[in-house]
Amino acid sequence: MTTETAPSPLVIRHDHDGYVTLVMSNPARRNALSGAMMTALQDAFDQIANSPDIRCVILAAEGPVFCAGHDLKEMGGISECDQHASLFAQCSRLMMRIVSLPQPVIARVRGMATAAGCQLVASCDLAVAASTAKFATPGVNIGLFCSTPMVALSRNIARKHAMRMLLTGDPVPAELAFSMGLVSDVVDEADLEAATAVLAAGIAARSGMTVRLGKQAFYKQIEMPLSDAYGYASDVMTANMQKHDAREGIDAFVEKRHPQWRHE
Structure with missing residues (x-):
């Protein structure tokens, strides 16, 4: 066999x-x-x-x-x-x-x-x-x-x-x-x-949320006219600022410590 x-x-x-x-x-x-x-x-x-x-x-x-x-x-x-x-x-x-x-x-x-x-x-x-x-x-x-x-x-x-x-x-x-x-x-x-x-x-080692958001935004904006790209990117940064990792990253920078990412 x-x-x-x-x-x-x-x-x-x-x-x-x-x-x-x-x-x-x-x-x-x-x-x-x-x-x-x-x-x-x-x-x-x-x-x-x-x-x-x-x-x-x-x-x-x-x-x-x-x-x-x-x-x-x-x-x-x-x-x-x-x-x-x-x-x-x-x-x-x-x-x-x-x-x-x-x-x-x-x-x-x-x-x-x-x-x-x-x-x-x-x-x-x-x-x-x-x-x-x-x-x-x-x-x-x-x-x-x-x-x-x-x-x-x-x-x-x-x-x-x-x-x-x-x-x-x-x-x-x-x-x-x-x-x-x-x-x-x-x-x-x-x-x-x-x-x-x-x-x-x-x-x-970076925030997974931030990297995911950034990659998507990069490819979306690069095909847009300049003014549309700035409008879209501003919206992305505004949404990004509401995320935990953005707040944690800014706090960690101000407090001179390593950020503790939750990737969200």
Whole structure:
């Protein structure tokens, strides 16, 4: 009698004090965003969204490639237009889930992040990259313009930087990606995990209510005209001032002590 072994999970979760690390775990396929991988990530983020004790998320990957984008073998095996549309719609939902997630998401990038993998980095709130990491939107090289990655990319970097990446497909090294605004931090590869953990732990140590409120407000106001943005932000700060943690934080500052957050 033979026993079947359960398939290895595509996303592995590690819980820490106040934050979680999600690790894409399909290095043999370069952590490609297959339908199954996207479902696993979506499920993990949906679960985290409803977890008030989690105040930050690190998104990482096993192996030498962070994420190679869509699984071209899977895409090539699909012939129906509606199947392709379903796959791209699934990818868009995943990227929007990251943006709408109450908790900040930090991409921890080692190796290459290409096409939808670059989109994944651009969709995260912060990105810490190893100095050896590279980023590219090379769809133009195979006759498939990186149109959906373009959405996140063009909301992170200046137009001409984005167009250069999209039109040439050339890989961008980490330091240049930093200067363009695609990543927030660049560190030596040996320090990548530790530096990202310090950043996540620092965010998790803040008031979870304040961080959730601030992330939501950031993405909402950035699409508004200037006067509307100020009106909205003023309303947010007014509501924020009524919260326990705001009152506690101000009192602690005046009294020169550490605040005791209730995350509410």
